[in-house]
Every structure is written in structure tokens, then in C-alpha cells.
Amino acid sequence: MQDPSSAGGSKRMTGERGEAFWRGALKGAKLVVAPMVDASELAWRILSRRYGAELCYTPMLHAHVFVKDARYRRENLASCPEDRPLIVQFCANDPDTFVAACKLAAPHCDAVDLNLGCPQAIARKGHYGAFLQDEWDLVGKMIKRASSEVDIPVTAKIRVFEDIGRTVEYARMLEDAGVSLLTVHGRTRNQKGPLTGLASWKHIKAVKEAVKVPVLANGNIQYLDDVWRCIAATGVEGVMSAEGNLHNPALFTGTHPPVWKVALEYLALVDQYPCPPSYARGHLFKLLHHCLCMPENFDIRRRLSKTSTPAEMxxxxxxxxxxxxxxxxxxxxxxxxPDSDQARLPFPPWLCQPYVRIPPEQHLKKVQESQKRALERARIQKEQQLAEEGLDKEESDSSKRPMVDEVEGETDLSKKKKKKMVRNPQKSFTSGDQYEKCACKNPKGGRCAYELCRKCCRLKCYTFGLDCPGHRILVKTKREKAAIYYGQQEKLKREKEAQEDVQQQEQQQEEGEQKRRLLGEETDTKWEEQGQDWEENQVLETQEKWEKEQAELQEISEIPVKEEGQEEGQRRIRVPNTVKEGEGHVEPDRHPDKMKNNLPNGYIKEGKCLLGSPVPPQVSNGMHGDPEELSGESYINNQINITT
Structure with missing residues (x-):
């Protein structure tokens, strides 16, 4: 068994931690906007903060969907710097799922809250909210694990039991499990809808006196004066408002602005922070509620019910x-x-003000009266129908089931129609078929552009490429958008291919220029190498040529030539016709002095031609020193006599 002293120390630590959290992260918030399904989205939170709200909650989020669906997380965690401090609320019935959801939300908020107060039928079916009140072990385990495994504080919002003592025990259990802040709605889970009634501030006060953590009160907050009265009566740290905030977002400022001013300001925020059209439409119905209940504004009410965009709203x-x-x-x-609902309002209907529910007893009486009126209308309508058809009333009654059981006095209306009749007493609910039939015998859509049921409308739209705003079947629009999209994609593809072709051509040109540069460098190097080889080859060829000439001249000098008048031992060599007959000059390039320079070394010495003879020959006339021409067969008269 736990030591009472240790339990008290644990509570003190929890209370100190909760106090520090409330004064630090939450900045001592006293004016709080409650978590509301499909209502406390980002745009509405920003509007409420502009009118005095100090702390806001997100709508209740389903922990299982939050963990599995990234899009659900992204849409519901949408926020901005102006939207702080902020608490994210979850509904859950599994500790692992709740802890995982808290860890995912932790970077985006200041705390996470476990919903233990939702009384709706969906909560009963899903086994969460106020329907976990009897499962203390499960609730305690979820709070304990989240408070120890998540980096941010964990809070809880509860409804009270009818017994104050059991409510206090429930709150203490949550405090021991590790909650840092507790919100108490002073109604039981059976107090909802028309049977809501007043919240019990006595229960809230008892909880506040029993726990150490900060407590927020919820219920009966319709005006700013109610806030201070509740804090004074219960001793809580702050007050939370839900329905009062929906009808007058300026509740915490104590003002009552015109409904159109607040509505237009909210729709401007919707443009900046988009939300589903149903959320915005629901907010407008609550803001404009008292004006739309006026008979002269019924057409505006019908028009508002058909809006689907902020511009239409x-x-x-x-x-x-x-x-x-x-x-x-x-x-x-x-x-x-004087007898109208608008005459009983504390303010004119065009000013923001709360919607005050009638007491449950008065509501039940009103339901009975509505049922009687509905029965009377049904009886009159049936009689008119029988009269038009010309049938006898007795025959008709004997062949058809009566609408009213004379013994029990109950109608044959379904339970669902009875509920609708309660919500809208002015509407007529009869057993007859009130809907026009489509060709397929299904009811026609009231907003269908082609006066068809949804199934036939979808088939027509897909067959002929049409749009039906009433059924929200936008085949034509989607196909046009798809055509534009694919056209843009094709254009981008062609542009990309053209750009790639240009880049490829530029790359090929660059590669070609690079190859030409490399080839030019190789060619220059090759020509340099070949130039050195060519000079060496020329020297060798010149040397071989002169050696060959010298050899030929040697051979020619040894050939004996005999002519008349020639002395024995004289030899004659024939030279080319370089000196014209009868002229006494020699061509410049054949002048003997120059020829001396053209002959090989040792060929001419001191004016004498050395043709292999040890004795220098005496040159008596001009001669040509080209060995090839000296060995020719044609002779001229110019002769060189060589005396040995």
C-alpha cells in the first residue's frame, strides 16, 4: 500500500509542475477557447485571439487516424506564430496509439490533451471521450505513459459524475497519473443537445479544492461577466468557452459587434488559412443565427445553405x-x-450575442406540441389527397394502414423524422412521398442541374463531359484541367528536348574544337621533329651527291678522246653550251670564278682544275663544273684542254 506521505509529496510535485506549466508555457491564460469538432480550426482560433482569447485548443483529433495518415496530421496541425499558446486534443482508447500521437504532435504545440468529455453518439460507438469514465485503469495508464514518455505536458478534459464525491475521486486519479492541467465541464455525459441544461459549478469547485494542478472551468459562459463570476465562485485558474464563443467571438472583450463585421473578418482569414467549406458555413449559421430566424431573411438562409466557396459566402x-x-x-x-423570438433577445438580432437554450422541461413540452401540429397537418393533407383522387374515406381507411393508432395515439413517423421535427417544428413531415422521382425511380437531386438522381447524373456527366455543381460532379472541369496540365507537360517536354539538343550540339562543337586543338599541337610537334630529320637528311643527301659527282668526274677525266691535231697524251672533256659561239662572255652563274666555288673542295686550286691528276691542270677557257652535264653526249665548241 502506498505511503500517504509519499502520495502527498507526489501530488505537491505534480501541482508545482502544473503551476509552472500554466504560468510559463500557457502564460497564465484565463480566457480559453474550447476544442470543438469542425469548429476550432486555425482561422477561427486566430479570430478568437484577436478578440481576447489567451489560449486555444485544436478540434478533437482521432489519435489512430493521426498516427496513420500524414495528410490528416498536416491539415489539422496547421498553425502560425500568432497561434500560440496552443494545445492539441486527442481522443484515444489505446495507450500505445495515444503516446505515438502525442510524440508526433509535440513539436507543433505547447501541450497535448486527452478528451474524456465528448458525449456524442460517435464517441459511444468509438469507445472514447466521456464513455471512458468507467475505465479508470485504461485512462490512468494512457495519462501515465504519455506524461512520462512525451516531452511536453499532458492535460485532460472531463465531464462530471452526478455524484460529487465520485467526480473528485476521478480528478484525483488523473492527477496521480500525471496530468499537468485539468479542465472540468460541469455537465454529465447525458446532458447534451436540447437536454443540456445548466452546468454545475459546485462540482467544479469541489474538484478545484481537491487537486493541486491548475483547473479550467467549462459551462454556463455566455458573457464576460460570467467569466469573472465563475472564477470567483469556483476558484479556478481560468474559464473555457465553446458555444458562447461560436455565437460571439468577441465574448472575452465584453463587446457585441455587428454580425456581418465578424463574419467578413472571419472569411478573410479563411482566404488566408483555408478550411473545408462546411466549417466556414457552420460558423456563419451560428454567427447569423438570430438574423436568419427572421421570416424576411429565409431566402438568405436558403442561399447560405447552398454556398460552397468563401466568395459565395x-x-x-x-x-x-x-x-x-x-x-x-x-x-x-x-x-x-412582440411575440417573436427577436423581441425576447437582450440585443438586436444583428449584434453578436449568445444563443440561450430553453430549459429541458420546456423543450419536452414544445416537442409534444410540435408532434400534435404535425399530426394535424398530416391528417389535413391526407384528406385533401383523398378528395382530389375522388376516393371514399372509408374505403381508403380500410385498404391502407392508418397514420394514427387510435388506441395508443402514436404516429407512424420514424424516430429520425421525429428528431427532425423537433429541430424544425415549422417543417411538415408526412408519410407520403415528398420527393420527385428520377427515371430510375430514385429521388431527384434537389440541386442537380439536370434534375436527376446522383447515379443518373454521374452517368450523364461522364458520358457527355458535363458538370453538375449540385452533385459536385465536375467531369468537364477536371477534363479541361487535365488537358491543360498534359499540354503544359508536353510543352515542357519539347522545350526540354530542344534544350538538350542545343546542349548536345554545343558539346559536340566543343569536343571538335578540342580535338582540333590537340591535333594541331601533335602536327606542330610532328613537323618540328620532321624538320630536324629533314635538315639531317639534306646534309646527308648533299654529301652523297657531291661524292657521286666527284666519282663521275673522275670517270670522265679518265676517258681518252683523240682528235686531229691533238697531241699524244692530251685529253678533252666536253662541257655544256654555257658560252654562246662568237661571244666572249660567260653567264654570271657560269663564270669560272664562281664555278670554282661550286666545285668540291680540291677540284679547283689556284686557277687549275684537279681531276684526279697529281699535276694541277691549266684552265685555258671557261668551263662548266656540273658533273652530270660533263658526262652528256652533246658537245660544244668550247673546250677545256687539260695538259697532264
């Missing part, structure tokens, strides 16, 4: 503003009917 609000602003400015007198 802005048009509806502007239409209402145009009608009601003359009353607000005082240009027209406001004189409602």
Missing part, C-alpha cells in the same frame, strides 16, 4: 448587411413583433 453576408445595416445605423426604426 461573402456575397450572402453582404446581402444580409445591406438589409440590416439601416436598422443598425438608425435610418429605419426597429420594431419586432
Amino acid at each position: 461573402v456575397g450572402v453576408v453582404e446581402m444580409l448587411k445591406e438589409r440590416m445595416e439601416p436598422y443598425h445605423r438608425g435610418d429605419q426604426p426597429w420594431a419586432p413583433e
